[in-house]
Amino acid sequence: MLINDGIITPEELKCALPPEERYKKGPVAIIECLQDIPCDPCVSACPVKAIQMKEGITDKPVLDFEKCTGCGLCVPKCPGLAIFIVQKNIAPGKAAVSISYELLPIPVKDQMVTLLDRAGKEVGEGKVIRVINPPAYDKTAVVTVEVPEEKVMDVRAVRVKSGGQS
Amino acid sequence: MSRKTEVFVIGGGPAGLSAAIVAAELGAETLLVDDSAKLGGQLIKQTHRFFGSSNRDAGIRGISIASKLCKDVENLKGRLTVLKNTAAVGFYSNNEVGILSQNAYERVAYQRAIVCTGATENSLAFENNDLPGVYGAGGVQTLMNVHGIRPGHKILMVGSGNIGLIVSYQLIQAGVEVVGLVEGLPTIGGYLVHASKIRRLGVPIYTSHTILQAIGETHVEGATLSRVDERFQPVPNTEFEIKCDCICLAVGLTPLIDLFQQAHCRMVHIGELGGLVPLHDSGMKTTNPDVYVAGDASGIEEATTAILGGRIAGARAYESLHGKSEKADQIVAEAKEELKTLRSGSTGERIRWGRERVLKEVGAC
Numbered sequence: 001m002l003i004n005d006g007i008i009t010p011e012e013l014k015c016a017l018p019p020e021e022r023y024k025k026g027p028v029a030i031i032e033c034l035q036d037i038p039c040d041p042c043v044s045a046c047p048v049k050a051i052q053m054k055e056g057i058t059d060k061p062v063l064d065f066e067k068c069t070g071c072g073l074c075v076p077k078c079p080g081l082a083i084f085i086v087q088k089n090i091a092p093g094k095a096a097v098s099i100s101y102e103l104l105p106i107p108v109k110d111q112m113v114t115l116l117d118r119a120g121k122e123v124g125e126g127k128v129i130r131v132i133n134p135p136a137y138d139k140t141a142v143v144t145v146e147v148p149e150e151k152v153m154d155v156r157a158v159r160v161k162s163g164g165q166s
Numbered sequence: 167m168s169r170k171t172e173v174f175v176i177g178g179g180p181a182g183l184s185a186a187i188v189a190a191e192l193g194a195e196t197l198l199v200d201d202s203a204k205l206g207g208q209l210i211k212q213t214h215r216f217f218g219s220s221n222r223d224a225g226i227r228g229i230s231i232a233s234k235l236c237k238d239v240e241n242l243k244g245r246l247t248v249l250k251n252t253a254a255v256g257f258y259s260n261n262e263v264g265i266l267s268q269n270a271y272e273r274v275a276y277q278r279a280i281v282c283t284g285a286t287e288n289s290l291a292f293e294n295n296d297l298p299g300v301y302g303a304g305g306v307q308t309l310m311n312v313h314g315i316r317p318g319h320k321i322l323m324v325g326s327g328n329i330g331l332i333v334s335y336q337l338i339q340a341g342v343e344v345v346g347l348v349e350g351l352p353t354i355g356g357y358l359v360h361a362s363k364i365r366r367l368g369v370p371i372y373t374s375h376t377i378l379q380a381i382g383e384t385h386v387e388g389a390t391l392s393r394v395d396e397r398f399q400p401v402p403n404t405e406f407e408i409k410c411d412c413i414c415l416a417v418g419l420t421p422l423i424d425l426f427q428q429a430h431c432r433m434v435h436i437g438e439l440g441g442l443v444p445l446h447d448s449g450m451k452t453t454n455p456d457v458y459v460a461g462d463a464s465g466i467e468e469a470t471t472a473i474l475g476g477r478i479a480g481a482r483a484y485e486s487l488h489g490k491s492e493k494a495d496q497i498v499a500e501a502k503e504e505l506k507t508l509r510s511g512s513t514g515e516r517i518r519w520g521r522e523r524v525l526k527e528v529g530a531c
Contacts, residue, residue: 058511
C-alpha cells in the first residue's frame with residue numbers, strides 16, 4: 001500500500017487511469033497524486049485546462065482525459081514528480097513513458113537506460129526517445145523512454161548507467 | 167554602541183525576511199539581524215520545488231524563493247538595515263535586545279520586535295547515537311547543499327516526514343546511496359508523492375521499524391533495526407543489521423523559543439505545533455504587546471506558511487506604531503485567506519487543531 005511503503009498498488013492506481021479506448025487517441029497524462037495535499041501547479045500548467053481541483057488547492061487533481069492532449073507541459077511542473085505521459089502502441093509491442101528526471105548525468109537520445117518500476121526494481125532496458133530540458137523547466141528534464149508494451153504501466157523511473165550529459 | 171529602530175526583526179529566514187519586507191515597505195524603519203552569513207534561513211538548502219498555491223511560489227525551488235526575498239530586501243535599502251553574522255542573544259527590560267556580531271556586542275532599542283528564530287532539530291535516543299556519522303537532517307542539508315560536501319557514501323534515514331523524504335531525495339541527487347528509510351509509525355508521515363519518488367529510485371521504506379543502535383567503534387559502520395509493535399516497542403527476534411557510514415535523523419523540530427521566555431511572553435505547550443510556543447493572536451502578537459512572532463517559532467509548519475505569517479506580523483507591527491493602514495489590512499486579509507487554503511484538507515488537520523488551540527488560549531488570558 002502506498003501509505004505503508006510508498007508503492008502505489010494497481011488497485012490504488014485505478015482512479016487515476018483513463019479508459020482503455022483513450023490510449024488509442026495518442027499520448028495521455030497519468031497523474032499519480034492520490035493524497036489531499038496543498039499543491040496546485042499542475043492546474044495552471046495545463047494549456048487546455050484539463051486538470052481541475054474541485055474543492056480547492058488541497059483536493060486531488062482530476063484530469064479530463066478527453067481534453068488532455070498528452071502535451072506533457074504538466075510533467076516538469078509537478079513538485080511531486082508524480083505526472084507521467086503514457087503513449088501506447090508507438091510501434092508493434094512498444095510504448096513510451098515520459099518521466100521527470102532530476103539526476104546527473106541526464107541521458108541523451110538513443111541511449112539505453114535501465115527501466116525501474118515503482119519499487120525501484122529493474123524491469124528491463126529501454127531506449128531514450130526524447131529528452132526535453134529547456135531553461136523554463138528549471139532543471140527538471142523530461143525523459144521519454146521506449147518500453148515494452150506490457151511494462152508501460154510499471155516503468156516509472158530510469159537509471160542511467162554511464163554516459164549522458166552532466 | 168547602541169542602535170535604535172522602530173521594528174526589529176530577529177531571524178532572516180522566510181518568516182523574518184517577509185516580516186521585515188512588509189514592515190519596511192509600509193514605511194517603518196526596520197532592522198533585521200541573522201546569525202548566519204547568508205540570508206534565507208532553511209530556504210537556501212531547499213533545492214526541490216515547493217508545494218502550495220501557484221499564486222505564491224508553488225512549483226518554484228526553495229533556493230529561488232530565497233533569492234526573490236533577498237532582492238526585495240535589497241530594494242528596500244535605506245528603510246531596511248540588515249546585519250548578517252549577528253545573533254540576538256538576550257532581551258532586556260525597557261525594550262532592548264543584545265546583539266553579538268563577530269567583533270562587537272551592541273544593544274538595539276526597539277519599539278516592536280518580530281522574533282522569527284525558527285526551530286531546532288530533535289534527536290532520538292538509541293545506543294551509540296553520539297558516534298561520528300550521526301547527523302541531523304538539517305546538518306546534512308547544510309553540508310550538502312550549502313557547502314557542497316557529501317556527508318557520507320551510504321546513509322540511513324530515520325523519519326518519514328517531509329524532511330526525511332526530501333533530504334533522502336537530495337542525497338540521491340548528490341550521489342549518496344540511501345540504504346533505507348526507517349519510520350516508527352505504520353504509515354508514512356510526509357507527502358506520499360515524495361515517498362514514491364525515493365521508493366522508485368530503490369530506497370526501501372521500513373515503516374513500523376526503529377533504530378536500536380548505531381554500530382561502530384570510532385565512526386558509524388552500520389545500524390541495527392527492528393520492527394516495533396503498535397506501542398512502539400521493539401519486537402524481539404526481528405532485529406537486523408544494515409550497513410551504512412551515516413545515520414541521518416529527521417525526527418521533527420522544536421520551536422526555538424528562549425528569546426520569548428526572556429521577553430516574558432506567555433508560553434503554551436501544544437504538541438501539534440512542536441512543543442512550547444509563545445501564545446499569540448491572529449495578528450501574530452504575543453502576550454508582550456511589543457513582541458510579535460512568525461514562522462516555525464510560532465508552531466512548526468513550512469516555508470510558505472512562514473512567509474504568510476511573517477507578512478501578517480510585519481503589517482500588524484507597522485500598524486501598531488503608525489496607526490490603521492488600508493494597505494496593511496489588505497496584506498493581512500490576503501495572507502489569512504492563503505493560510506486558510508493551505509491549511510485546509512486532511513493534511514492540514516493537525517496544524518489547524520494546534521492553531522485553534524493557540525487562539526482559544528490567547529482569548530482566555
